[in-house]
Amino acid sequence: MNKLTLAVAATLIGLASAPAFAGWSGHGTAYTPHGTYSGAHAGSCGGGSCTHAGGVVGPWGGLATNTGTVTRTAPGQFANSGTAVGPNGRSVQHSGDTSCAGGTCSHTGSMTGEDGRSASTSGSVTRTAPGQYSSTGTVTAANGNSVSHNASTSCAGNTCSRSGTATGSNGGSVAHSGSATRVAPGVVTTSGGSTVVHGGTVSTGGTTVVHGGTVAVGATVAVIPAPAPVPVVVPAPVVVTPPPAPTVYVAPAPAPAPKTVYVAPPPPKTVYVAPPAPKVVYVAPPPPKVVYVARPLPRAVYIAPRPVYVAPAPRAAIWVPAHWAGGVWVPAHWA
Template sequence: MKTRSHLFSSFSGLLNRTSASAARGVSRRLALAAAATVIGASASLVSVPAWAGWYGHGTAYTSRGEYSGAHGGYCSGGTCNHAGGVAGPEGRVATNSGSVTRTAPGQFSNTGTAYGPNGRSVQHSGDTSCAGGTCSHTGSMTGSDGKTASTSGEVTRNGAGQYSSSGTVTGGNGTSYNHSASTNCAGYTCSRSGTVTGGNGGTVTHSGSATSVAPGVVVTSGSATGTHGNTVTTSGTVVHGGAVTTGGTTVVAGSTTTVGAAVVVPPPVVVPPPTSTVVVAAPVPVPAPVVVAPPPAAVVVAPAPVVVPPPPAHVVVVAPPPPPHVVYVAPKPRPLVLIPGHWVGRVWVPAHWV
């Protein structure tokens, strides 16, 4: 156990360091590190039958560029540990690591930490309870600034290979996002589709599939379309090893859990509200005052010489210039934050933008 912990900590530390090289090179190193961690731990625990490990890697193609990621982990003693990372087009890396523990039959707890490419961290934790074909979960996320977001939802098995999910994500500012999805599994493929609706009425749709192409090898693909019509596509490969058998029985710490197919839970997609534009009308110019000159003095004709007074002087009033126009500059829109992939219960949630 100490050997596995040491290897896993080394993998987590590698992911937490930001690389200055290209994104594709970073992705290769992440994938190799994940594979080396799992293979090395497997070699040191050949005598332990209840150990299971996995690693995976994938790529997301967006309008901002290509994002490559890798993740790996292992399970032993009723606890699964995981670590992963995503490298952006500029070579900056975001990481996530944590653990999921089976506390009782049908009861699970999870905790972990995610680090963004800017060094900020998010602590996340949650609890999952499964009974009667339904798994319900609650969780929270706390950022390095102290702000907290909460999540809740459930996944229900409606029939053989048929699943549905729904839930709510509430941000630290009180804004809520509702998500729902359905998953259908047949043969070696599971397909999913769903929607996410924000507090402002904006909707994001997403779909994808996971196909088992070989024993222990699953190929994934998906896409998401935002409120402005922008579409993000993803693809990846997950390789399982150790005591994991795809579509059969998973052995963890001596307990047996039979699953008919993988449940693909869609990641909550946070739709930022459109930036509002503040328009301030310039004040109305003050009208120039109208000055009426007094009537000219009367002409008095004396019996002596006639005295004609000079004409009255013209009074010219110049109106003051109008006040300068006040220009208000709206603040810059809040930048998008990449939330790396993380675990919700026993389900891996891929990276997404907030």
């Protein structure tokens, strides 16, 4: 789980658990022809402001988030601001003002990207009759190019249909239309082949996904509870009036074969081999030099001999002072 996912999760938990405000939270899954998208959102209100945070994870693991605040500045007047972050990590700052009166809500806003470029939006939605709405608007990019759009929406029973046209600066236009039908509590299918399930645990079968069961689409929509270890009372069928068609029961499709997922082997672990410890070499200190300190020479003191008569000797006596002879100390003597 990356840092952005952790931040969104922490925001959602914080908003959903804030005791001082009125809060809400929810999650859902959208099954589209392009893959499965899972989302969660939470919000809280207090002091005239509502703060919200939400995120959607796509089929390839990319995460998009949106956080912001809506403040009621006066009766029918609202201001909003927030930040949207795409799967690539780039963020867009958005802000705007909304004014509602007489069945019409008008909105103006701006969006600024990380590169400093901005785009502006304006538009309005009008309730023309019960279940009938019309909308117009314009989006102007940083380069001056603009796209205008208008559409109408009609809701009856459990189905809302919408059609509209978008026209660019060069005069080219694109028409779009579609519908969304509520087929069970918390389950909406669209004409584009997408199914949105709000909250709860879901299981897939055929082209429709519902909470713990299968939906039979035809003249009658029956919600069959999923098997459970305890007896379950089957609720009465919910009848929806679609275009005339024979009653058809669509059995749940077999579970799709599991996709072959290639799991890349983990990268080889980097093993650090410590170098061998240096050998401890003991170098004996050199032996101390032997220095022989000779005793100081005695001071030569001449003591005159007493007059003694010595008979003449065969040779004369010679006094030899003390001296060194070949490293040997020879004391003074007669020779």
